[in-house]
Amino acid sequence: MARVEGWRLLVQQFKALLLKNLLLSWRRRFLTALHLTSSLFFILLIFGVDISLKSRRRTTTAFRDLPDPPAVPVDPILPCESGFFIKSPCYDFIWTTNSSSVIASIVGRIMQTNPGRVIPDSKVIGFKNIEDAEEWLLQNPLRCTGAIHMEERSPSVIAYGIQTNSTSKMERGSYEDPVFKFQLPLQLAAERAITANLLGGTYIDWNVYFKEFAHPPVDVFSVVAVIAPTFLLAASMFGFVIQMSNLVAERELKLRQIPTTGHVYDGTVGLCVLGILDYMGLLSCFYLIPSLGALWYDVWILLISAQQFSAPVVLIFPLSSKHGFISKSSSSKTVGFCIFIIGFLTQLVTYFGFPYNVSFAKSFQIIWSFFPPNLLAIALYYLGRATTNEQDPGISWENRKVCSFSESDCVLTMEKIFVWLMATFLLWLLSAIYIDNVLPVNGVRKPWLYFLKVSYWTGASTIQIKDKPRDGSRNYDAIDSSIDEKKDEDVRAEENSIKTADANSMDKENVAIQVRGLMKTFTKVSRKGLCWKKTDEHHAVKGLWINIKKDSLFCLLGQNGAGKSTTISCITGVLPISGGDVLIYGDSITSPAGMNQIRSHMGVCPQFDVLWDNLSGLEHLHLFAQIKGLHPSHIVQHSMDLMEHVKLTEAMHVQAGNYSGGMKRRLSVAIALIGDPKIVCLDEPTTGMDPVTRRHVWNMIEEAKVGRAIILTTHSMEEADILGDRIAIMTRGVMRCIGTPIRLKSRYGSGYIINVMRKKITNGYSSSSSPTNHVQREAFETFFKEQLNVAPKQENEDFITFIIPYDRETQLPITEGTQPSVVHGDNFDHITELLQGEERQDAPPAVILQELEHPALSSAQGWSIEL
Numbered sequence: 041m042a043r044v045e046g047w048r049l050l051v052q053q054f055k056a057l058l059l060k061n062l063l064l065s066w067r068r069r070f071l072t073a074l075h076l077t078s079s080l081f082f083i084l085l086i087f088g089v090d091i092s093l094k095s096r097r098r099t100t101t102a103f104r105d106l107p108d109p110p111a112v113p114v115d116p117i118l119p120c121e122s123g124f125f126i127k128s129p130c131y132d133f134i135w136t137t138n139s140s141s142v143i144a145s146i147v148g149r150i151m152q153t154n155p156g157r158v159i160p161d162s163k164v165i166g167f168k169n170i171e172d173a174e175e176w177l178l179q180n181p182l183r184c185t186g187a188i189h190m191e192e193r194s195p196s197v198i199a200y201g202i203q204t205n206s207t208s209k210m211e212r213g214s215y216e217d218p219v220f221k222f223q224l225p226l227q228l229a230a231e232r233a234i235t236a237n238l239l240g241g242t243y244i245d246w247n248v249y250f251k252e253f254a255h256p257p258v259d260v261f262s263v264v265a266v267i268a269p270t271f272l273l274a275a276s277m278f279g280f281v282i283q284m285s286n287l288v289a290e291r292e293l294k295l296r297q298i299p300t301t302g303h304v305y306d307g308t309v310g311l312c313v314l315g316i317l318d319y320m321g322l323l324s325c326f327y328l329i330p331s332l333g334a335l336w337y338d339v340w341i342l343l344i345s346a347q348q349f350s351a352p353v354v355l356i357f358p359l360s361s362k363h364g365f366i367s368k369s370s371s372s373k374t375v376g377f378c379i380f381i382i383g384f385l386t387q388l389v390t391y392f393g394f395p396y397n398v399s400f401a402k403s404f405q406i407i408w409s410f411f412p413p414n415l416l417a418i419a420l421y422y423l424g425r426a427t428t429n430e431q432d433p434g435i436s437w438e439n440r441k442v443c444s445f446s447e448s449d450c451v452l453t454m455e456k457i458f459v460w461l462m463a464t465f466l467l468w469l470l471s472a473i474y475i476d477n478v479l480p481v482n483g484v485r486k487p488w489l490y491f492l493k494v495s496y497w498t499g500a501s502t503i504q505i506k507d508k509p510r511d512g513s514r515n516y517d518a519i520d521s522s523i524d525e526k527k528d529e530d531v532r533a534e535e536n537s538i539k540t541a542d543a544n545s546m547d548k549e550n551v552a553i554q555v556r557g558l559m560k561t562f563t564k565v566s567r568k569g570l571c572w573k574k575t576d577e578h579h580a581v582k583g584l585w586i587n588i589k590k591d592s593l594f595c596l597l598g599q600n601g602a603g604k605s606t607t608i609s610c611i612t613g614v615l616p617i618s619g620g621d622v623l624i625y626g627d628s629i630t631s632p633a634g635m636n637q638i639r640s641h642m643g644v645c646p647q648f649d650v651l652w653d654n655l656s657g658l659e660h661l662h663l664f665a666q667i668k669g670l671h672p673s674h675i676v677q678h679s680m681d682l683m684e685h686v687k688l689t690e691a692m693h694v695q696a697g698n699y700s701g702g703m704k705r706r707l708s709v710a711i712a713l714i715g716d717p718k719i720v721c722l723d724e725p726t727t728g729m730d731p732v733t734r735r736h737v738w739n740m741i742e743e744a745k746v747g748r749a750i751i752l753t754t755h756s757m758e759e760a761d762i763l764g765d766r767i768a769i770m771t772r773g774v775m776r777c778i779g780t781p782i783r784l785k786s787r788y789g790s791g792y793i794i795n796v797m798r799k800k801i802t803n804g805y806s807s808s809s810s811p812t813n814h815v816q817r818e819a820f821e822t823f824f825k826e827q828l829n830v831a832p833k834q835e836n837e838d839f840i841t842f843i844i845p846y847d848r849e850t851q852l853p854i855t856e857g858t859q860p861s862v863v864h865g866d867n868f869d870h871i872t873e874l875l876q877g878e879e880r881q882d883a884p885p886a887v888i889l890q891e892l893e894h895p896a897l898s899s900a901q902g903w904s905i906e907l
């Protein structure tokens with residue numbers, strides 16, 4: 041089947057995972073809406089506070105009767121600054137009565153004698169009269185700081201006025217200097233004009249006056265501007281808690297295990313996690329910017345984007361990644377809330393001046409800056425200070441390199457904040473990827489300096505054969521010296537044949553999988569005081585040696601806790617191994633490059649269905665096909681074929697959350713078969729299936745054997761008997777016997793076990809003390825005694841167990857027109873037909889015993905029989 045590779049595969053995987061995230065967000069509309077509108081809620085709250093405060097001031101009697109508040113320094117009309125949003129030019133001063141040649145000459149003189157200070161012509165503007173000038177000043181409050189009014193009242197009288205911006209703004213305890221900077225040049229020019237006129241014999245009378253500069257209305261105090269930054273911090277943390285709980289829930293459902301078994305490139309998952317966080321963040325920006333940031337210019341947009349990138353990575357990624365310490369979605373909410381409080385407090389402390397102030401050591405500032413929310417807090421503080429009132433200039437891209445406040449207090453500029461935000465984002469992202477790689481969670485522990493090796497970047501396979509357990513102290517003989525005694529001679533023969541053969545010259549033509557002394561030890565770690573200690577070790581797999589051939593199905597059989605799933609998890613790379621090795625078509629699972637190779641041709645059906653409730657069956661197949669790298673032209677047809685194969689065509693557009701347990705298992709089997717893998721691992725694939733479906737899945741698995749090797753785990757002897765070409769029985773991590781079904785039966789078989797149980801009624805068992813039950817029990821006992829000469833092996837009120845030796849199988853009663861009633865092996869076909877014919881698909885197969893109407897059982901209604 042054609043596949044895409046290299047960077048195309050990376051792009052395909054990224055697109056597939058991102059599309060999945062978008063689909064899930066759409067299907068979980070309520071949660072998504074909550075996430076997106078959480079910030080809006082905080083913003084509405086801010087506006088609500090603002091409006092209510094203003095209306096209280098207007099209407100409350102108490103307020104009305106109060107004297108006017110003491111005069112506060114009115115904010116100044118700030119110097120004109122051309123910026124990103126201010127396109128109009130700035131003027132150094134304006135003057136009036138430009139029709140007077142005398143006044144024009146005075147202004148010309150000022151300009152000539154102050155080429156450095158009274159800047160070029162274009163910086164000076166003239167008006168016909170003072171009214172026009174006043175009007176212009178009111179309309180353009182940010183474009184000029186001072187004005188000269190001169191009026192030629194008569195040829196010998198010139199009225200001369202200076203308007204300055206005499207209001208001032210308190211800045212850290214002191215006021216700005218309100219002196220109009222053109223006062224001196226103007227005086228000099230006037231003196232020169234007077235002298236010239238005196239020398240020329242004309243007397244000019246000067247009427248000089250000072251006047252307050254025209255002010256636009258000023259919003260003295262805006263609650264929004266003061267509290268908005270703090271509320272915004274809360275809003276961003278709120279979204280963080282929702283997002284973290286989503287990610288941890290995915291991990292809890294083992295959904296994040298998929299990439300480990302699905303051959304997803306390093307970093308793709310990380311990018312996707314970021315993808316979903318960031319598009320949420322960016323969508324929030326669409327309404328955050330107009331509502332709060334209209335005056336905060338372009339820097340605001342960049343700042344929010346940077347924050348949306350960095351804060352979640354720092355907090356969510358490590359906490360909820362494979363190594364994160366939060367493993368339950370319930371605890372994620374508690375942890376999320378604690379982080380919210382801690383983050384909020386550190387941001388609050390930052391907002392009030394720690395440690396971005398000259399009085400704190402640089403080292404404090406550096407350490408504090410590694411936590412991006414703190415940088416966000418200081419950036420918001422600067423923005424808040426620069427945008428308190430409508431007249432404030434904001435912080436634009438052009439002035440990102442200058443301090444917003446007095447130089448003495450300035451430790452960070454907007455540019456430095458951006459650089460830090462981006463740097464910490466990269467730093468934390470790379471650290472998370474590095475930790476994911478070097479900690480042995482996916483079965484492969486990469487060397488500490490793996491990124492320096494050429495093979496890592498080129499993907500070259502470097503097979504490492506490790507015959508001995510890596511950790512000598514964990515040799516399985518050292519674990520338990522009696523292990524060897526527990527193995528039968530076939531197991532020892534298998535082990536010796538593998539040990540004596542050279543691992544490097546493994547027979548790749550015939551052997552698909554070679555398990556070489558595989559060991560897995562779980563270590564319990566518990567805390568004593570402040571120290572964490574290894575307190576207990578559990579050896580789940582104690583040295584397995586198995587050869588699995590191509591075109592065959594190998595069955596691992598064992599009771600609960602035998603170590604079957606652990607073995608599968610080690611082989612598929614979900615769990616790191618503790619010793620030994622596994623070679624798959626010659627590639628070792630202990631080599632990173634080898635594991636990459638293995639994943640590309642492996643299909644896995646895990647013990648528990650790893651499915652997204654909100655994706656349909658078909659969408660699951662499309663997603664996994666893309667992840668596996670199937671060529672887009674094949675994906676649709678291949679998925680449809682698989683759906684048909686597992687008999688889910690009718691339900692392919694139904695969301696997996698609505699599937700029954702059996703349907704989910706079938707979908708998991710279909711996922712395992714995507715892309716025609718050469719190795720398939722099926723961990724209890726038929727759990728929870730009714731007999732008809734189970735039979736169908738068995739047929740499917742039987743057909744799937746061709747061209748591939750399958751490992752299947754099960755509790756069911758019957759399943760192992762029917763499907764397995766070879767069966768191994770495990771108990772407590774040790775393989776006790778191995779061989780073909782016939783070999784095992786001939787060595788260990790003794791007969792059939794039949795459990796006869798009272799049927800459950802809707803909410804419990806039918807009454808065990810009823811006289812009918814007693815009669816029925818006797819009917820069974822008589823039947824088995826007369827026909828097979830077996831007595832109950834075990835019995836109580838609710839069930840009876842009979843053991844029928846093999847030699848009595850042929851004595852089973854055959855009622856006219858029916859087949860032998862004991863359900864095993866080949867008789868299944870007959871039972872399946874019977875069930876389908878009678879539309880009794882939910883009945884356990886052994887109920888047929890009753891339906892065969894054997895006279896001995898005719899009174900045994902209310903009981904069911906299981907083999």
Ligand SMILES: Nc1ncnc2c1ncn2[C@@H]1O[C@H](COP(=O)(O)OP(=O)(O)OP(=O)(O)O)[C@@H](O)[C@H]1O
Pocket residue numbers: 562563578580598599600601602603604605606607647755
């Ligand atoms: N993550 C883990 N941490 C500690 N012990 C574990 C872990 N996973 C499995 N075990 C232990 O390892 C042993 C083998 O478990 P495993 O799940 O492999 O058994 P199994 O044969 O698959 O059983 P079942 O049929 O019930 O799935 C069990 O005793 C189990 O408690």
